[in-house]
Amino acid sequence: MAHPYCPDVPTLVALIRWRAVHQPERIGYTFLADGERDERNLTYAELDRRARAVAVWLAANGAGRGERVLVLVEESLDYLVALFGCMYAGALAVPVHPPDPARLARTLPRLLTIAENAGVAAVLTSHDVFVASRAGLSEIPVLARAAWLAVDTDLEAQQPDSWVDPQLGPDDLAYLQYTSGSTATPKGVMVSHRNLLHQLTDFDTGYAHDPDAVLVSWLPATHDLGLVYARFMPLFIGMRCVFFSPVAFMGRPARWLEAVTRYRGTHTPSPNFGFELAARKVTAAEKRDLDLSSLRVVLNGAEPIRQESERLFQEAFSPCGLSDTAITHAMGMSEATAKILTEPIDRSPARFLTIDGPAYERNEVVVVPEGTPRSRQVASNGTTLLDTRVVIVDPERKVKQADGxxxxxxxxxxxxxxxxxxxxxxxxxxFRAHTLDGDGPFLRTGDLAFVHDGEVYLTGRLKDVLIIRGQNHHPQDLEWTLATAHKAIRPNCAAVFAVVDDGRDQLVVVTEVATVPLAEPAPVLAAIRQAISEEHGLVPTSIVLIAPRALPKTSSGKIQRGRARELFVAGELDIVARWDA
Structure with a gap:
């Protein structure tokens, strides 16, 4: 059946070309350079012209069809031009966040791993990144051999009218989306145009998008939710996208909701920590000017979902017109292009279950009343749509699990x-997993989940599970306990993991504190020990308090527990105080 807002096209290149012909002056993208009123707009005609110019340069510099191109551009309209320019050339864009000059030891290794794995032939960047990074990066062989173009300053010399259409089909690859690296070395997910157009059709289903809708986002385009939903969905529908950088959001969270108010935003995504940050940081004075009544969908995804965070957000912004049906849940991953599961958007409130903690550690689901001692709450992520299929499998025996x-x-x-x-x-x-009865192939997500009343509830990551004295413990639960253990602890800025000592897993807790120096660390350390003991029956081997923003996270805010563990073992954490058993 024909889509009401998207023409029948085989690729995103064909879609942009169609919009450039039929809607040339329509604003597709608005970038807020300062996160507020410094507005930069991009029409479909201009996007098409500039993407063709990039493609001409790539072809002339040996980075045409099938070659890999590192896209090293800050959040901006130029990022989109570079990304789509690669598609116009038939090259595979490799989007990577530019390295932070102040944190090269932490940000450069990931970039180098990706560049070497992809074997990039060219680098598309901005003038500022070129000046800051070229000298250092040019010492790396794969990047020294690559051609470099600053798309914001050096594009005018290209001739877009000399562009030659690479005649891509739906099964051609669109780009390589490198995984966030929150649990392992980044790997380049190969996403085809068929994957994308199917995903966008799926993600659009039941989400009340239309050409008059406005999507507002601060999510980075280097993350699959920020890229596929927050950048490609507006193109798919022909609606406007208003976006700004995560740095601007973190600097002043009210910018997110001010943009919704100013542009009458209808759809906006955020990881769970964004809900809590906005609820805690937006001031009463800032709230007075907010009008969130235009919002149809506030999508919570990309990290574990907490009911308390949503409750705080709803309570904080209901007086500003936020509908009690706006918040909804979704779950996805790069390996599935983006979204796998979604809740109905008209549900009020979003659905959670309270389950028995001890039973859960035995992989059993027992629903109990809210407030039951040693219980935990888990969020529904809804169901699949179109031809997407989910099964829950015992990861060791490869046997399908029953509901519950x-x-x-x-x-x-x-x-x-x-x-x-x-x-x-x-x-x-x-990507080629089969169950014991031969069903498959399936993508193994590495996510722990269960089915209840036909809906899928995610509970954690398989590789993150801690086994202490024979019992399974999920780090997200312990980290959530830490968030309220003491007022000096920064919420959602903790990592819990195990290290092996004398053949046994020992529990380590690392958490940021709100300010440094910390006058009295002893009460904070004691509060953490007490909270973990009372809630989980565990005694940490080590508790480490670190400086604000010292915990390694991905660009979308996911905690990198594996990297935190490496830093702890190497003695490289920015330690404020430490306690050892």
């Missing part, structure tokens, strides 16, 4: 990407 049993979530369908670039072993392990 916890296992690993496996996924099949057109939305599942084509595998990992230049990594056949990982592709076989993750």
């Amino acid at each position: 049993r916890v296992g690993e979530m496996w996924v099949a369908g057109t939305t599942v990407a084509q595998g990992y670039w230049n990594n056949p072993e990982a592709t076989e392990a993750m």
Whole structure:
């Protein structure tokens, strides 16, 4: 059946070309350079012209069809031009956040891993990043050999009218989306145009998008939710996208909701921490000027969802016109292009279950009343749509689990990407899984989940599970306990993991404090020990308090527990205080 707002096209390139012909002066994208009123607009005609110019340069510099191109551009309209320019050339964009000059030791290794794995032939960047990074990065062989273009200053010399259409089809790759690296070394997910157009059709279903809608986002385009939903969905529908950088949001969270108010935003996504940050940081004076009555969908996804965070957000912004049906849940991952599961958007409130903690540690789901001692709350992520299929599987025995049993979530369908670039072993392990009865192939998500009343509830990551004295413990639960243990602790800025000592897993807690120096660390350390003991029956081996913003996170705010563990073992954490058993 024909889509009401998207023409029948085989690729995103064909879609932009169609919009440039039929809606040339329509504003597709608005970037707020300062997160507020410094507005930069991009029409479909201008996007098409500039993307053709990039493609001409790439073809002339040996980075045409099938070649990989590092997109090293800050959040901006130029980022979109670079990304789509790669598609226009038939090259594979490799989007990577530019390295932070002040944190090169932490940000450069990931970039180098990606560049070497992809074997990039060219680098698209901005003038500022070029000046700041070229000298240092040019010492790396793969980048020294690459051609470099600053798309914001050096594009005018190109001739867009000399562009040659690469005649891409739906099964051609669109780009490589490197995984966030929150649990492992980043791997390049191969996303085809068929994956994208199917995903966008799926994600649009039931979400009340239309050409008059406005999507407002601060999510980075280097993350699958920020890219596929917050950048590609507006193009798919022909609606306006208003976006700004995560740095601007973190600097003043009210900017997010002020943009919704100013542009009459209808749809906006955020990870869970964004809800809590906005609820805690937006002042009463800032709230007085907010009008959130235009919002149809406030999407909570990309990290574990907490009911308390949503409650705080709803209470904070209901007086500003926020509908009690606006908040909804979704779940996805790069390996599935983006979204896998969504809740109905008209549900009020979003659905949570309270389950028995001890039973859960045995992979059993027992629903109990809210407030029951040693219980935990888990969020529904809804159901699949179109041809996407989910099964819950015992990860060791490869046996499908009945409803009410916890296992690993496996996924099949057109939305599942084509595998990992230049990594056949990982592709076989993750994208070609079969159950014991031969059903498959499935994508192994690494997410723990269960089904209750036909809906999927995510509970954590398989590789993050801690086994202490024979019992399973999920780090997200312990980290949530930490958030309210003491007022000096920064919420959602903790990592809990295990280190092996004398053959046994020992529990380590690392958390940021709100300010430094910390006058009296002893009460904070004691409060953490007490909270973890009372809530989980555990005694940490080590508790480490670190400086604000010292905890390693991905660009979308996901905690990198593996990296935190590496820093702890190497003695490289920015320690404020420490306690050892």
